[in-house]
Amino acid sequence: MDINTLILLCIFAFLAGFVDAIVGGGGLIQLPAGIMLLPQFPVATVMGSLKIPAFTGTAFAAKQYLKKVTVNWRQVGLMCIIAFSAAFAGSQLLSVVSNQYMKPVIFIVLIVVAVYTYSKKNFGQTVHKELSNKTQLKYAVGISLVIGFYDGFIGPGAGSFFIMAFIGILGFDFLKAGTYAKLINLSTNLGSISLFMLKGTILWSVAIPMAVCNAIGGILGAKLAIYKGNQFIRIFFLLVVMATLLRFGYDIFLKD
Numbered sequence: 001m002d003i004n005t006l007i008l009l010c011i012f013a014f015l016a017g018f019v020d021a022i023v024g025g026g027g028l029i030q031l032p033a034g035i036m037l038l039p040q041f042p043v044a045t046v047m048g049s050l051k052i053p054a055f056t057g058t059a060f061a062a063k064q065y066l067k068k069v070t071v072n073w074r075q076v077g078l079m080c081i082i083a084f085s086a087a088f089a090g091s092q093l094l095s096v097v098s099n100q101y102m103k104p105v106i107f108i109v110l111i112v113v114a115v116y117t118y119s120k121k122n123f124g125q126t127v128h129k130e131l132s133n134k135t136q137l138k139y140a141v142g143i144s145l146v147i148g149f150y151d152g153f154i155g156p157g158a159g160s161f162f163i164m165a166f167i168g169i170l171g172f173d174f175l176k177a178g179t180y181a182k183l184i185n186l187s188t189n190l191g192s193i194s195l196f197m198l199k200g201t202i203l204w205s206v207a208i209p210m211a212v213c214n215a216i217g218g219i220l221g222a223k224l225a226i227y228k229g230n231q232f233i234r235i236f237f238l239l240v241v242m243a244t245l246l247r248f249g250y251d252i253f254l255k256d
Contacts, residue, residue, distance in 0.1 A: 005037050006209060013210035017057030017217025021064075022225040023174075023233060024159020024181055025240040026054060026214075028247050031155065038206070044095060045203065047155065048196030052207035055189040057214030058159075062182035064222035069179040076180065079140050080187035083148030087191030090152025095199075107248045110157075114241045130171060139169050144184055151188040152195075157244040159185050163237065174233040178225065 012033035020026025030053065034046045131139070143165040151158035162181035166172045172180065196202050225233050 001038070001206070006206065009033065009037055009206060010209055010213040013053045013057075013213040014217040017053070017061070017214035018221035019217075019236075019240065020054070020057060020159055021061035021182075021218040021221030023178070023237040023240045024161070024163055024185070025157050025244060026057065026159065027155050028157060028240070028243055030054065030210075030214075032247070038203075041203065042201075044196075044199075045201040048192070048199070048201045049203040049207045050210070051189050051193045051196060052202065052204075053210035053214035055186060055193060056211035057218035058182050058185050058189060059218075060215040061218035061222040062179070062186060064219060064226065065175070065179040065182055068226050069176050071176075071179060071183065075137060075140055076183050078137070079144040079180075079184050082141055083144040083151075083184045084187040084191040084194075086145050086148030087152035087188035088195050090149040090154075091192040091195040092152075094153050104252055107245065107252055110241060110245045110248065114238065114245065118238060136170055143169065148184070148188045148191070151185070152192050157240075157247075158188060160237065160240055160244065174230040174237065175226070178233065 012030055016026035016028075016030035018026075019029060027050075030050050031047065034050050035043060038046050143162070147158055147161045147165060150161065159181050162184055163174070163177045166177035166180050167174065170177075193202075225236075
């Protein structure tokens with residue numbers, strides 16, 4: 001692999017880290033770039049390698065969010081354990097089963113989410129907690145299980161799905177939802193990384209420099225999101241959801 005390819009991958013990693021830190025969806029930038037620029041490697045190898053920069057960028061972004069947002073660490077700890085296990089299982093299934101049949105379903109869900117978020121101007125602007133602690137924990141466990149598995153099995157947009165669920169189901173605002181999403185996303189990435197490391201499919205010469213660039217993007221993106229607040233994040237969120245729609249639309253209708 002030549003140095004120009006590595007530089008391009010690092011640029012995409014920075015952009016992915018920046019976007020992911022604000023509303024998730026960095027995989028929509030990083031994964032297609034990796035597959036396009038590393039065609040000589042199997043897709044599973046590329047995916048496994050890109051989980052390293054995704055983890056690093058998310059970790060640094062989470063650190064920035066935690067300076068602003070208070071979290072329930074007992075709840076987060078349980079969610080992380082479940083999400084880790086679910087992502088590991090999803091990545092294991094990916095190695096033997098195609099995920100193509102799930103994409104039309106996700107495409108429809110994204111259309112609904114985009115329309116709802118656009119029409120509901122107050123979506124994610126304030127915290128609305130109407131659930132008991134027990135009910136909130138039950139829903140949080142379900143979210144971690146379902147989206148954690150999705151992240152390991154399909155991947156792109158998982159951070160955005162976490163944010164959608166935390167706002168729509170648990171009543172968080174964008175900043176709180178983003179903080180929780182980053183923390184749980186760390187576990188899903190770690191679950192997938194564990195599997196790919198066991199299989200020995202990570203390209204460390206690519207993963208490490210990309211991880212540095214993704215981390216820088218993550219720090220800057222998180223700082224901007226915290227500074228601009230919920231309204232800015234809502235607009236950015238809509239843009240990422242539309243990009244996700246285009247990505248899945250291409251996979252479903254145009255890709256050979």
